[in-house]
Amino acid sequence: MRSEAARVAILQATASQLAARGWDQLTIEGIAAAAKVGKPTIYRWWPSKSALIADALGEGVLPVMAAPADSGDLRADLIAWLDPTLRLADDHDATALTRYLIAAAAEDAAVGERLDAANPATRLLAERLSQAQSRGELAASAPIELIGDAIIGAFVLRVLRRATYAPGDAAALVDTVLAAHVAPGAR
Amino acid sequence: MRSEAARVAILQATASQLAARGWDQLTIEGIAAAAKVGKPTIYRWWPSKSALIADALGEGVLPVMAAPADSGDLRADLIAWLDPTLRLADDHDATALTRYLIAAAAEDAAVGERLDAANPATRLLAERLSQAQSRGELAASAPIELIGDAIIGAFVLRVLRRATYAPGDAAALVDTVLAAHVAPGAR
Amino acid sequence: MRSEAARVAILQATASQLAARGWDQLTIEGIAAAAKVGKPTIYRWWPSKSALIADALGEGVLPVMAAPADSGDLRADLIAWLDPTLRLADDHDATALTRYLIAAAAEDAAVGERLDAANPATRLLAERLSQAQSRGELAASAPIELIGDAIIGAFVLRVLRRATYAPGDAAALVDTVLAAHVAPGAR
Amino acid sequence: MRSEAARVAILQATASQLAARGWDQLTIEGIAAAAKVGKPTIYRWWPSKSALIADALGEGVLPVMAAPADSGDLRADLIAWLDPTLRLADDHDATALTRYLIAAAAEDAAVGERLDAANPATRLLAERLSQAQSRGELAASAPIELIGDAIIGAFVLRVLRRATYAPGDAAALVDTVLAAHVAPGAR
DNA sequence: GATTAATCGAGACGGTACGTCCAGTCTTGGA
DNA sequence: TCCAAGACTGGACGTACCGTCTCGATTAATC
Numbered sequence: 117m118r119s120e121a122a123r124v125a126i127l128q129a130t131a132s133q134l135a136a137r138g139w140d141q142l143t144i145e146g147i148a149a150a151a152k153v154g155k156p157t158i159y160r161w162w163p164s165k166s167a168l169i170a171d172a173l174g175e176g177v178l179p180v181m182a183a184p185a186d187s188g189d190l191r192a193d194l195i196a197w198l199d200p201t202l203r204l205a206d207d208h209d210a211t212a213l214t215r216y217l218i219a220a221a222a223e224d225a226a227v228g229e230r231l232d233a234a235n236p237a238t239r240l241l242a243e244r245l246s247q248a249q250s251r252g253e254l255a256a257s258a259p260i261e262l263i264g265d266a267i268i269g270a271f272v273l274r275v276l277r278r279a280t281y282a283p284g285d286a287a288a289l290v291d292t293v294l295a296a297h298v299a300p301g302a303r
Numbered sequence: 304m305r306s307e308a309a310r311v312a313i314l315q316a317t318a319s320q321l322a323a324r325g326w327d328q329l330t331i332e333g334i335a336a337a338a339k340v341g342k343p344t345i346y347r348w349w350p351s352k353s354a355l356i357a358d359a360l361g362e363g364v365l366p367v368m369a370a371p372a373d374s375g376d377l378r379a380d381l382i383a384w385l386d387p388t389l390r391l392a393d394d395h396d397a398t399a400l401t402r403y404l405i406a407a408a409a410e411d412a413a414v415g416e417r418l419d420a421a422n423p424a425t426r427l428l429a430e431r432l433s434q435a436q437s438r439g440e441l442a443a444s445a446p447i448e449l450i451g452d453a454i455i456g457a458f459v460l461r462v463l464r465r466a467t468y469a470p471g472d473a474a475a476l477v478d479t480v481l482a483a484h485v486a487p488g489a490r
Numbered sequence: 491m492r493s494e495a496a497r498v499a500i501l502q503a504t505a506s507q508l509a510a511r512g513w514d515q516l517t518i519e520g521i522a523a524a525a526k527v528g529k530p531t532i533y534r535w536w537p538s539k540s541a542l543i544a545d546a547l548g549e550g551v552l553p554v555m556a557a558p559a560d561s562g563d564l565r566a567d568l569i570a571w572l573d574p575t576l577r578l579a580d581d582h583d584a585t586a587l588t589r590y591l592i593a594a595a596a597e598d599a600a601v602g603e604r605l606d607a608a609n610p611a612t613r614l615l616a617e618r619l620s621q622a623q624s625r626g627e628l629a630a631s632a633p634i635e636l637i638g639d640a641i642i643g644a645f646v647l648r649v650l651r652r653a654t655y656a657p658g659d660a661a662a663l664v665d666t667v668l669a670a671h672v673a674p675g676a677r
Numbered sequence: 678m679r680s681e682a683a684r685v686a687i688l689q690a691t692a693s694q695l696a697a698r699g700w701d702q703l704t705i706e707g708i709a710a711a712a713k714v715g716k717p718t719i720y721r722w723w724p725s726k727s728a729l730i731a732d733a734l735g736e737g738v739l740p741v742m743a744a745p746a747d748s749g750d751l752r753a754d755l756i757a758w759l760d761p762t763l764r765l766a767d768d769h770d771a772t773a774l775t776r777y778l779i780a781a782a783a784e785d786a787a788v789g790e791r792l793d794a795a796n797p798a799t800r801l802l803a804e805r806l807s808q809a810q811s812r813g814e815l816a817a818s819a820p821i822e823l824i825g826d827a828i829i830g831a832f833v834l835r836v837l838r839r840a841t842y843a844p845g846d847a848a849a850l851v852d853t854v855l856a857a858h859v860a861p862g863a864r
Numbered sequence: 865g866a867t868t869a870a871t872c873g874a875g876a877c878g879g880t881a882c883g884t885c886c887a888g889t890c891t892t893g894g895a
Numbered sequence: 896t897c898c899a900a901g902a903c904t905g906g907a908c909g910t911a912c913c914g915t916c917t918c919g920a921t922t923a924a925t926c
Contacts, residue, residue, distance in 0.1 A: 269456025296482030643830025670856030
């Protein structure tokens with residue numbers, strides 16, 4: 117019978133080890149030791165490091181990004197949400213976990229899909245956009261998913277590039293991607 | 304005196320091993336064997352796997368993406384350039400190298416920077432956009448770099464997500480990102 | 491729980507590799523391969539090559555020298571035992587293992603002690619001498635250990651020097667060392 | 678033309694490195710560095726570590742044992758010479774070089790022969806014995822070489838065994854080996 | 865006294881083995 | 896009965912030396 121306590125301990129250990137040491141340095145042995153569990157217990161239930169991370173993502177053990185606020189002004193909300201995020205990307209330690217997850221996603225399809233499904237950023241952004249759409253703030257024809265991809269993709273790229281932050285970046289990005297779809301009378 | 308033959312053989316072996324086995328499975332030992340070189344020769348000159356890849360990128364040993372054509376119609380050119388790329392992203396084998404490079408970039412800052420600098424996609428796209436700008440096809444105020452980030456970032460995200468291709472994706476993405484900046488009379 | 495099979499295989503591989511290749515050429519890697527064992531298994535239980543040899547000596551895996559016969563005539567028995575041994579010392583291949591063990595003993599105290607304790611030559615010679623002593627063939631005051639050291643030491647020296655054998659050497663050595671201690675009426 | 682300065686520096690470095698680190702840890706690279714000489718300069722003139730040591734022995738760069746005194750009383754002289762030597766053998770650091778040379782001799786025939794030829798102990802002991810013989814202190818029939826082998830062999834064995842010193846050992850050994858050959862009226 | 869050939873130092877090369885870490889499998893003993 | 900603990904085979908790690916090889920720089924002997 118599978119021990120729930122062990123399962124949780126393992127996923128939490130996975131998360132903390134990933135945050136602390138990175139994808140490459142993440143070892144099953146280390147996770148087992150941190151979770152006070154035998155290695156075979158891990159191998160019994162998960163086939164690989166990636167599967168562990170995919171599961172840890174699903175479990176919400178890995179940290180979470182806040183949702184954009186909903187003040188009624190989509191543009192302002194998105195900028196307010198994006199700006200500190202881009203600023204944070206300057207700090208390579210703060211984005212370390214992001215990068216580790218990107219690496220994991222690049223290596224393993226399951227992590228990629230799970231990361232996408234579990235990632236609050238993607239989901240919450242989509243929700244905010246579709247809210248705006250239902251209110252008429254955004255054109256009905258606006259391709260919500262693509263807009264999300266463009267914004268988050270640009271963020272990912274900046275993280276990978278270790279880009280430096282400049283004030284106005286967030287506004288420029290939001291405007292670039294959003295401008296074409298703002299409903300005529302919305303402003 | 305450093306042996307140029309060894310240097311080239313090592314970088315080429317790095318590229319071919321990376322393409323064949325992926326970032327995680329990439330071993331210095333394997334590279335050394337493939338390059339018919341002693342391990343210490345590699346360690347003498349490169350501190351890590353990442354440094355090898357960064358160098359291989361600089362050397363142009365890793366494959367290259369074509370430039371968008373310049374027919375005079377920016378939108379059409381970008382779509383023609385982007386569409387097959389997105390379609391290709393359906394094929395997980397074809398994008399494997401892309402994903403390996405993303406993983407490497409996520410793990411190592413040097414690779415990230417080099418990948419950005421050496422990546423023809425980023426550069427060529429920027430050139431095409433700035434050409435369009437100088438012709439008045441694109442608004443003078445258009446943030447070329449951000450537009451590039453949004454497009455390529457969306458592509459990266461789809462590769463990570465193993466998204467499936469749908470006809471029209473390329474056009475939608477280009478329109479989303481570009482629409483706000485097309486010069487008034489340009490269409 | 492330690493694997494007995496692995497332990498024995500490793501000690502036997504050590505012995506055969508030592509005999510075949512010598513102390514200097516003895517590699518842990520080679521032993522591991524010959525014993526079909528992982529290197530870490532060796533390092534888990536033995537800190538060094540020397541410790542392996544010391545253990546192999548204790549296990550009796552390394553070859554053994556016959557005891558001197560006991561015909562009642564000490565001098566004749568010792569000569570009969572020593573003569574073929576000295577003759578053999580002419581053959582550098584036959585004494586190779588002896589030399590390897592000397593080298594190992596010189597490098598490592600544990601091997602030295604174990605070699606002394608496990609070496610049947612020392613022990614059997616001492617037993618034969620003390621038998622002779624209890625029978626009155628040898629003076630009660632005879633320093634058995636020193637006599638043993640002198641005989642075996644001379645042998646070791648000849649092996650190191652790659653001395654050539656001459657008939658009568660054995661008798662001369664036995665007489666030199668023993669004469670002073672033969673009990674007056676024993677002959 | 679061969680550089681004499683380099684030759685001497687190399688042999689001295691060999692000697693000091695051997696004394697300092699032992700036979701096993703003796704590296705050509707270390708010798709070259711200590712002698713401020715390129716490795717090929719060593720390989721040009723000596724085929725192996727052993728050859729270096731054999732040469733260093735011939736050069737007298739390696740330390741030397743004193744001759745037994747000649748007071749006219751052979752037994753007393755030998756004991757006086759042997760006793761401090763055996764006592765010294767208790768100190769494992771002091772005998773380290775002896776053991777290293779034994780190891781080298783065991784591994785390499787050339788060193789064995791050279792060690793024997795160059796070793797003052799063997800030679801000086803033989804000289805002292807033959808002096809005693811010519812004076813009639815020792816029987817004309819005494820096998821000088823064997824007596825030497827027995828004494829020095831016993832010493833070597835004690836060094837290998839890391840035996841502890843007991844007062845009287847020297848006297849007992851000398852008596853054991855010598856008693857049979859002291860000329861009747863000599864005492 | 866200049867030229868030329870040998871030898872020098874330095875150190876990179878292809879390799880082998882080192883001793884370590886971790887992977888993933890298997891076995892055992894205690895809960 | 897299940898699981899922690901941990902030993903097992905195996906393979907890659909990054910390092911130390913091996914013995915060989917090119918390099919220029921420096922001598923030493925010949926011309």
